[in-house]
Each structure stands twice: as C-alpha cells, then as structure tokens.
Amino acid sequence: MSGARRIAIYGKGGIGKSSTASNVAAACADEGYSVTIIGCDPKSDSSITLLNGRRIPTVMDLIRQKVDLNEENVVYEGYKGVRCVEVGGPEPGVGCAGRGIIVAVTALTKITSVLTESDLVIYDVPGDIVCGGFSAPIQKGLVSEAYILSSGEYMPIYAANNICKGLLKLNMPLSGVICNSRNVPREEEIITEFASGIGSTLVAFIPKDNIVQDCERDGFSVIEKAPDSAIAGVYRRLARAIMNCERKTIPRPMEDASLRELLMIHDTRNKT
Numbered sequence: 605m606s607g608a609r610r611i612a613i614y615g616k617g618g619i620g621k622s623s624t625a626s627n628v629a630a631a632c633a634d635e636g637y638s639v640t641i642i643g644c645d646p647k648s649d650s651s652i653t654l655l656n657g658r659r660i661p662t663v664m665d666l667i668r669q670k671v672d673l674n675e676e677n678v679v680y681e682g683y684k685g686v687r688c689v690e691v692g693g694p695e696p697g698v699g700c701a702g703r704g705i706i707v708a709v710t711a712l713t714k715i716t717s718v719l720t721e722s723d724l725v726i727y728d729v730p731g732d733i734v735c736g737g738f739s740a741p742i743q744k745g746l747v748s749e750a751y752i753l754s755s756g757e758y759m760p761i762y763a764a765n766n767i768c769k770g771l772l773k774l775n776m777p778l779s780g781v782i783c784n785s786r787n788v789p790r791e792e793e794i795i796t797e798f799a800s801g802i803g804s805t806l807v808a809f810i811p812k813d814n815i816v817q818d819c820e821r822d823g824f825s826v827i828e829k830a831p832d833s834a835i836a837g838v839y840r841r842l843a844r845a846i847m848n849c850e851r852k853t854i855p856r857p858m859e860d861a862s863l864r865e866l867l868m869i870h871d872t873r874n875k876t
Contacts, residue, residue: 615753646693654682657823662692756791
C-alpha cells in the first residue's frame with residue numbers, strides 16, 4: 605500500500621465536495637485502507653452517506669453543551685470501518701464557522717489518534733480558503749496536500765483560483781483539480797486548461813449522474829448503494845489516484861483577466 609495521505613478538499617460551496625469526499629472514503633475502505641473523514645462544514649453532512657443517513661453529534665454541539673470530549677462521543681464508525689467526525693458550526697446568526705473549525709480541530713488532536721493512525725484522512729472543507737479558520741487543518745500541520753473541486757462554470761473556477769492564492773500563501777502543495785461536472789459545454793476542456801494554467805493537472809472528471817443524488821437521498825454513498833454503476837467506477841479511479849499520487853506542486857494562481865479570457869474563448873466557440 606502507498607504511504608499515508610492527509611488531504612484537504614476545497615471548493616466553492618455546493619460544488620459537491622461532501623459527495624466526492626464520502627465516495628472516495630468508501631472506495632478506499634473497499635480496498636482495505638483505514639480511512640477517517642473530518643467534515644468541516646457547518647451543515648455537518650460530510651459523513652451522512654457513510655452512516656446510512658444518520659447524523660452524528662458534532663464537536664461544536666458537544667462543546668456548547670459542555671460535554672467532555674472523548675473519542676467515543678466524537679468518532680463514529682461508518683461504511684467498511686470509515687471513521688467519521690463532524691466539526692459542526694456555530695448557532696445560526698451567532699459566531700464564526702471558521703473559528704469553530706480552529707476550536708474543533710485543536711480539540712480533536714488532543715482526544716483521538718485517528719488523525720495520525722489512518723491510511724487516509726480527508727478534511728472536507730467548506731467554501732474557500734480566504735477565512736483563516738478554513739485553513740486551520742493546514743496551519744496546524746494536519747494536512748500535507750490539497751485538492752480543489754470545481755466545475756467548468758465561472759464562479760466555481762473563480763473560487764478555485766482564490767483557493768490557489770491561499771494555498772500559495774500557506775506554501776501548501778496542490779495534488780490536482782477534480783471536476784464535478786455541471787454539463788457545461790466543453791467543460792472537461794475548460795477545467796483541463798484551468799488546471800494547467802495553475803501548474804497542476806485534472807485528476808478526475810466526474811460526470812453529472814442522477815445516481816449520485818438518488819443514493820444520497822437514501823442515505824448511502826454510490827460505492828455502497830450502486831457499486832456496479834459507471835459513476836462508482838469514476839470514484840474508484842479517483843480514490844486510487846489520490847492514494848498513489850506522486851506529483852504535487854505549489855499552485856500559481858491565474859490572473860483574473862486570464863480566467864475571463866479562458867472562459868470567453870470557450871464561450872465564443874460554443875456560439876459558432
């Protein structure tokens with residue numbers, strides 16, 4: 605087996621990070637790896653499809669309830685032994701989600717060894733890296749590489765480029781770009797050019813498939829609910845690429861003008 609991996613998956617909110625993270629976790633567990641997934645989104649849904657639709661107590665909820673944290677009330681076992689942790693967030697309208705991540709991650713390092721003992725630890729991080737709290741796993745030395753999830757649309761790519769700026773500032777290697785397709789014309793071509801533009805590569809193109817949403821509604825990952833589907837095969841190939849990745853580079857963000865030019869070129873082609 606390859607060496608242990610400590611990765612963070614970043615991307616614009618709603619782009620499909622949790623779906624991707626949970627399916628990669630399940631695929632790696634299928635291949636015999638010990639896996640931990642740390643959900644850093646206030647929605648607390650990174651692990652729900654690994655737990656048959658069950659929500660688990662979050663670190664922030666337990667802290668607010670003044671419960672003494674320990675591994676038993678924070679780490680829950682899901683599909684094929686995947687260890688699941690949800691950071692949670694502040695009460696609506698109160699507090700800062702980024703600050704919550706800092707508090708929760710600090711607490712986790714003191715009460716559990718899964719962050720260091722697992723073959724793969726995935727941090728599913730919301731939004732982009734502009735907020736210092738969202739970069740907490742990197743700043744605390746818990747992550748050794750990052751992946752950026754995007755589609756071929758302008759705003760997700762713009763957010764992805766902002767994430768590159770944060771990774772550059774933190775001197776954090778980028779192991780690749782993952783495209784979660786939205787059926788944009790020439791989408792794979794667009795995202796491949798973007799990945800090249802920031803000095804990286806496209807490691808997976810995940811086609812839009814209703815099976816993903818169908819499985820999620822039932823509370824399962826695609827790997828568990830539809831293991832023979834084509835989309836499950838895509839997630840398995842991505843999981844293998846992550847576990848066997850050897851190429852990492854510090855990203856070089858594109859200029860805004862270059863981003864617009866990239867998308868305008870493809871938009872012009874689409875109209876001809």
